[in-house]
Amino acid sequence: MSHDEGQAGSADVLARLGAFSERDEWxxxxxxxxxxxxxxxxxxxxxxxxxxxxxxxxxxxxxxxxxxxxxxxxxxxxxxxxxxxxxxxxxxxxxxxxxxxxxxxxERGRELFPIIVALVQWGELLGDDHRTGVELVHRDCEAPLSAHVRCARGHDVPLDQAAVRLKDEAYVTAMRSRSRGSR
The missing domain is CATH 1.10.10.10 (Winged helix-like DNA-binding domain superfamily/Winged helix DNA-binding domain)
Known part of the structure; x- marks a missing residue:
């Protein structure tokens, strides 16, 4: 895959932003x-x-x-x-x-709940007998549960609109420079 294929514009992967786009550097x-x-x-x-x-x-x-x-x-x-x-x-x-x-x-364990929901939802896509197994549902209305990716502002975000970046680019860049100097 070329450098450009993994960047913004490809719906198959997360767009890489900032220093994260230079993946071979660290x-x-x-x-x-x-x-x-x-x-x-x-x-x-x-x-x-x-x-x-x-x-x-x-x-x-x-x-x-x-x-x-x-x-x-x-x-x-x-x-x-x-x-x-x-x-x-x-x-x-x-x-x-x-x-x-x-x-x-x-509480930390219960925070795994969305992961459990996502694994069950993904497992439904595997093509085996969907009449077996369990189904996670809303207790009040009995509708099946599903996992969704949302930003902190409440927008649903599909893969083609998602990106990945370093949380603290200045810190990571400084750590990378420091590790290069110790070689």
């Missing part, structure tokens, strides 16, 4: 928000555990059974999700049994 490795998000929830097993928490699962054995993952994997994901502030633990005790922890989404 790397996003280590500071990209997508990369950071995937560090927290980017594994299939983490997303399956999060899915079950959204579906109302709270107990370890329930999460293990409903995800189809091993106890070791679920324990590892819950430990990671807890450390990252996505789930919290609450003690509970059933009659005649020892106290255990149940798991609930924190």
């Amino acid at each position: 790397s996003a490795k280590g500071w990209c928000r997508i990369e950071r998000s995937l560090d927290l929830i980017g594994t299939r097993s983490a997303m399956l555990v999060v899915r079950e928490l959204f579906y109302g699962g709270t107990k370890f054995d329930e999460l293990t059974r409903r995800t189809g993952l091993s106890e070791a994997v679920v324990a590892g994901r819950l430990k990671q999700l807890y450390a990252d502030g996505i789930v919290d633990r609450r003690p509970y005790q059933e009659a005649g049994k020892r106290t255990r922890d149940e798991y609930v989404l924190t």
Whole structure:
């Protein structure tokens, strides 16, 4: 792909603005928000555990059974999700049994809701049997949910109107210059 093909005017990719248009000059490795998000929830097993928490699962054995993952994997994901502030633990005790922890989404975890909606919506496009699986709906009117991209001013933004830029171009440019000087 030529330099111009990835720029404004192509409806297939985000338009690159400012210093971001010079992608070969620097790397996003280590500071990209997508990369950071995937560090927290980017594994299939983490997303399956999060899915079950959204579906109302709270107990370890329930999460293990409903995800189809091993106890070791679920324990590892819950430990990671807890450390990252996505789930919290609450003690509970059933009659005649020892106290255990149940798991609930924190506010940070509940902020994943639009991602869950978007994944379900995208999954509908995969062409398999659409009569199976679940559907996310509005509780009041039972209409299906959908994810939309909007700017902070409330405009719906399709891909051909979206762009990507550096949040703090001066800072990133200074950091890039500093790293070049240390070589």
